[in-house]
Amino acid sequence: MLRQRAYNLRWATVPEDVIPLTAADPDFPCAPEIAEAITSFVSGRYLCYGPPQGLPDFKKTVANFFTGKRNVPAKPEYTMPVDSAAFGIYLTCKAFLNAGDEAIIFDPVDFLFRYSVEAVGATAIPFAIPPGTGQIDIEAFERLISPRTRLICLCNPLNPTGKVFSADELMLIGELACRYNLMILSDEIWSDIIFEPAAYTSIASLGDEIRNRTILVTGYSKSYGLAGLRIGTVAAFTQQVFDRVYDASLHYSTIHGANVLGQIAVVAALTRCDYWLKGFVTHLQRMRDITVKQLNNIPGISCIAPDGCYVAFANIKGTGKTSTEMQQLLFNDARVAIVPGLKQWFGDGAEGYIRLCFATSEPILTEALSRITDTLTR
Numbered sequence: 001m002l003r004q005r006a007y008n009l010r011w012a013t014v015p016e017d018v019i020p021l022t023a024a025d026p027d028f029p030c031a032p033e034i035a036e037a038i039t040s041f042v043s044g045r046y047l048c049y050g051p052p053q054g055l056p057d058f059k060k061t062v063a064n065f066f067t068g069k070r071n072v073p074a075k076p077e078y079t080m081p082v083d084s085a086a087f088g089i090y091l092t093c094k095a096f097l098n099a100g101d102e103a104i105i106f107d108p109v110d111f112l113f114r115y116s117v118e119a120v121g122a123t124a125i126p127f128a129i130p131p132g133t134g135q136i137d138i139e140a141f142e143r144l145i146s147p148r149t150r151l152i153c154l155c156n157p158l159n160p161t162g163k164v165f166s167a168d169e170l171m172l173i174g175e176l177a178c179r180y181n182l183m184i185l186s187d188e189i190w191s192d193i194i195f196e197p198a199a200y201t202s203i204a205s206l207g208d209e210i211r212n213r214t215i216l217v218t219g220y221s222k223s224y225g226l227a228g229l230r231i232g233t234v235a236a237f238t239q240q241v242f243d244r245v246y247d248a249s250l251h252y253s254t255i256h257g258a259n260v261l262g263q264i265a266v267v268a269a270l271t272r273c274d275y276w277l278k279g280f281v282t283h284l285q286r287m288r289d290i291t292v293k294q295l296n297n298i299p300g301i302s303c304i305a306p307d308g309c310y311v312a313f314a315n316i317k318g319t320g321k322t323s324t325e326m327q328q329l330l331f332n333d334a335r336v337a338i339v340p341g342l343k344q345w346f347g348d349g350a351e352g353y354i355r356l357c358f359a360t361s362e363p364i365l366t367e368a369l370s371r372i373t374d375t376l377t378r
């Protein structure tokens with residue numbers, strides 16, 4: 001099925017003998033409860049327009065999730081489904097950035113941040129957080145703030161390095177946002193994928209002043225394998241902020257909007273699938289350990305164990321190869337596809353790294369890792 005259905009650099013887009021450890025999309029079917037909820041809704045056969053600000057059940061369920069699981073007091077009326085976390089990032093940039101403005105993004109970080117900032121005519125200012133960084137250097141961060149800065153883009157946990165930000169670090173960033181009157185985009189799509197003993201804090205849990213200038217974006221592609229449904233959430237914490245996001249969304253015009261099946265799926269995921277997510281994260285923690293151990297056994301490669309996200313971001317500088325050369329070698333020789341650390345994917349700070357997704361089964365993962373090891377130790 002994955003060979004027929006998994007696009008975006010994965011099984012449906014690579015030759016039959018290639019194992020794709022590329023896009024961060026799990027190789028697992030979604031929880032049965034989600035399939036049941038969608039099937040039951042579809043069997044009613046009315047697939048009408050939904051409300052532009054989202055189904056009441058979705059808004060209530062997601063606000064309850066933020067309040068109960070993230071210690072973020074969220075209101076259903078300011079919690080809105082969008083057709084993906086990716087769109088949530090773009091929408092926030094559209095709502096709060098004008099041409100010529102600046103937004104601080106992490107480096108390395110998923111390409112969606114730079115892409116969205118630049119798509120609205122603003123400039124992305126990268127803040128370097130190399131893999132393995134402990135406490136971030138908040139003074140270096142502050143030096144990036146200029147009179148044109150409007151937005152701080154957080155990605156927590158940080159794809160691709162797996163860093164999970166401490167409450168202290170988030171407080172320092174939040175205080176800077178308050179002092180310089182900046183908005184905060186907090187992308188928390190990876191916040192379910194945390195490996196013990198790491199613990200997750202949302203910046204929106206750190207008091208009213210920080211929360212009120214935060215737009216929280218999340219999605220369900222990573223935790224529940226729902227990428228094809230294109231469903232995410234944007235939450236604001238004041239009427240004014242919500243209004244700006246809603247205006248920018250064009251949902252009221254029906255030009256955009258989150259489809260109802262995605263919303264039904266998320267309600268089932270958040271109310272009935274805790275057990276499934278727990279099992280998934282337990283599996284992922286084992287896959288992480290296997291991946292990191294095996295990569296660190298290869299001469300010239302070093303890889304820190306990510307505290308969050310199901311990707312390993314391996315330093316390949318010791319092999320003398322560039323990220324692209326390594327991608328080509330692994331593709332041609334090991335028949336394993338990985339994502340090279342190129343600016344187009346993760347920013348300038350990614351050169352000399354490769355990213356491997358380990359959200360697959362143990363047999364597939366160990367086969368891929370042993371092929372990589374054979375190619376690089378021959």
Ligand SMILES: Cc1ncc(COP(=O)(O)O)c(C=O)c1O
Binds near residue numbers: 085187220231
């Ligand atoms: C940090 C981050 N944000 C957003 C997304 C996109 O998620 P969605 O499928 O909901 O658009 C990804 C997917 O890789 C991601 O890593």
